Amino acid sequence: MVVIHHLPIHGFLGKHILHRELFFFPIVMAALWFGLKASLITAVSASIFYAQFFYHNIDSSRISIAVVGLQVTGFNLMALLTGWMVNRQRRQRRERDFLNETFGKYVSKAVRDEILGGRVTLNGELKEVTVLFSDLRDFTRLVETTPPREVVTIINTYFKSMTEAINAHHGLVLQFIGDEIEAVFGAPVALEHHQQWAVDAALEMRTRLSRVNLDLANQGFQPLQHGIGLHTGKVVAANIGSTQRLSYALVGETVNIASRIQELNKDFDSDILISAAVRQGLERCIEMHPLPPVPVKGILEPLNLFSINPTT
Amino acid sequence: MVVIHHLPIHGFLGKHILHRELFFFPIVMAALWFGLKASLITAVSASIFYAQFFYHNIDSSRISIAVVGLQVTGFNLMALLTGWMVNRQRRQRRERDFLNETFGKYVSKAVRDEILGGRVTLNGELKEVTVLFSDLRDFTRLVETTPPREVVTIINTYFKSMTEAINAHHGLVLQFIGDEIEAVFGAPVALEHHQQWAVDAALEMRTRLSRVNLDLANQGFQPLQHGIGLHTGKVVAANIGSTQRLSYALVGETVNIASRIQELNKDFDSDILISAAVRQGLERCIEMHPLPPVPVKGILEPLNLFSINPTT
Incomplete structure (x- = not known):
């Protein structure tokens, strides 16, 4: 120069x-x-x-x-x-x-860009989405019997792998609630075939869990088990909270039902349960079997659920 | 010029x-x-x-x-x-x-500053804190019977007021989980007398709920009811998740017990329940009455709980 x-x-x-x-x-x-x-x-x-x-x-x-x-x-x-x-x-x-x-x-890149672009309102936006809940079995027992730092290691190994499976299928992790994951397919950005993406994500989560368990076994930890529940319907995607403290969240019956479906895995000894609404939107044939209709508090019609067969 | x-x-x-x-x-x-x-x-x-x-x-x-x-x-x-x-x-x-x-x-200003200052690790930090959970009664029914946008209005009115009560007492709202609030006193920054601050926050939340209900009644909505549970103990404060998607969260038995105490409000028909560990750390005399010991799954000793008397 x-x-x-x-x-x-x-x-x-x-x-x-x-x-x-x-x-x-x-x-x-x-x-x-x-x-x-x-x-x-x-x-x-x-x-x-x-x-x-x-x-x-x-x-x-x-x-x-x-x-x-x-x-x-x-x-x-x-x-x-x-x-x-x-x-x-x-x-x-x-x-x-x-x-x-x-x-x-x-808050995830997708939500960040929606927030910074001013597209997430306090008022909320009605969207059709598929909601996914997953939950670890016996995690409370694990927390009680394991030093907390090891619990953090175990849960982060699990969450990392599951987040990757969800992201790879255009899903968005909304929250980690203790050992639970709440994810959505179709928000904040609309997604075609969100039911199919969600089911494919659940199947990959199942595959990944065995890999996570191998990894945990190598570190001397017990294997994990989880249950996944899926439901499709209308939700309101909104900024929940106050101007001091916000959270991008979904509100509506669909969310509560998806959470309820996840819990029903315990009753049916299954690991992936989907509702009839999810099944209707599927693009590919996936092996599953119907379960007897389940009455759910506050809903008139009992839920028609399907358990996705193990891939073995 | x-x-x-x-x-x-x-x-x-x-x-x-x-x-x-x-x-x-x-x-x-x-x-x-x-x-x-x-x-x-x-x-x-x-x-x-x-x-x-x-x-x-x-x-x-x-x-x-x-x-x-x-x-x-x-x-x-x-x-x-x-x-x-x-x-x-x-x-x-x-x-x-x-x-x-x-x-x-x-993520709240306090957590943001800790994160940007590099003081929140993936590994986690052991801290003694008071954990607060609050939950709305019959919220699932409200979601089922109210258009989602109105639900967002109601919940935001409630969350805004409660967040203010928590912030005013040096507490930190960690998550909104549906209609639930998870808050902590003593993390990410250590706080003296965290038990007292947490109880004072709970008392202000009680006072504020009646004001929120007046506000909601003016808008033509039904009044809300909530339950608050507090527990003190060691937690690990850590970044939970993966490098793609993180969440500042607390891990440990203390969190699960606090959540369980909150749920017990339904059984005792109370609105603020605190554990003996919280009571021991109090600085001021607060009117409360002891409840019969409650056995909790996974804990050897049954929980000694106290219900804080209504202020009327």
Whole structure:
């Protein structure tokens, strides 16, 4: 950079005034590309070069020492100013990017983008979705008999794998509630065939659980068992809470029924239960068997449920 | 700004070279203070003024038109450059501040600061805290019989008021789980007398519920009823989940017992139940009556609970 801006100087020794302006450009460019340090180094180099140049041409030049001093001060002030601005801007950009990424981890990238785009309202939006609940069996017992740090290790191994399965099928993890996962397919962004994606996610969660258990066995932990419940219907997706503390959440009967279906796994000794509404939306044939209708508190019609056969 | 930098010009008409440099300062200053538009306006004003000045002094000046053109180009380039940088920096700062605020709303400011400060680990930290759970009675029935948007209105009215009561007593809302609130006193930042703060929060939640009910009655909704359960003990505060999706959460028996105590409100027809561990940490005398010991699954000793008397 310094070299480049010295080159033209030798060509027009006469037009001194013009060249003096050219000294500003490498300084500003160095600031823009490399930040404060580079701009200061360039400014000091330019100052030295400029002073030397002045010294050797003292006779032919009409400029006083005061002007040279001012010029040199100008170089360095400009370097300081632009360099400082560029550095501040870069730090703010880094902070913004870090915040953006961290926020995305805590509410999921999809929800973050909806929130920042102002598309999630306090009022809520009615959507047709498939809701997935999963829950670990005997987790309360595990918590009671295992040191809490190990519980965190076990649950994070499990949650990590399940989140990957859900994300891979365009699902969104809404919450971890103790050992429970609440996920949605079709919100915040509408999703075609959300029933199929949700069932495929549940099947992958089943496959992944055996891998998680192998991993846990290697670390000397007991294997885990879980139950998954799916239900399709209308929900309101909204910002729940207050302006001080918000949560992207789904509200509606569909959510409560999906949670209830998940619990029914215990009664039927199954691991994946889906409602008739989910089954109706499926695109592919999946082996399952119907269960006797289950009456659910607050709903007129009993629930028609299907248990998805093990893949063995 | 433009006026100020013209003033000294008239004083030293002879030292033309020196003044030319001075034109840069108002331009850069305008950029720093007022952004791109201001710096461009200043640059154009400076250019016009400078060109006029040159025109009137054409005889005494030794500068060619080419140099004046270069100088004017220099002013405007500098204005464009610094103005653009300042604008970009301001936009990034606004974006960062907006992100910071929004993130704070979704995980709470205290947790956000702990996360951004790198003090929340995946491994977890053992802390003594008081855990609060509250839950609305008959909310499932409300969801079933009320349009979802109205449910969102009702629940947000309730959550807003309860969050304020919890925040006012140094508590932290961890999650809204359907109609349930999970809050903690003593994490992420340690808190002295967390038992007392938690009980005071519960008492304020009771007071606030009657106000919320008045508000709801005015809007034509049914009054709400809730139950609150408190327990004190060791928990592990950790980032739960995966690198893709995280949640600041508490793990340990204390959490499960607090949730269980909350549920016991239904059995005792009470609204605030606290454990003996909470009672032991209280600083003030609060009217309460002991309940018969309750055996809880997985715990050897039955729970000694106290119901806090109504304030009427």
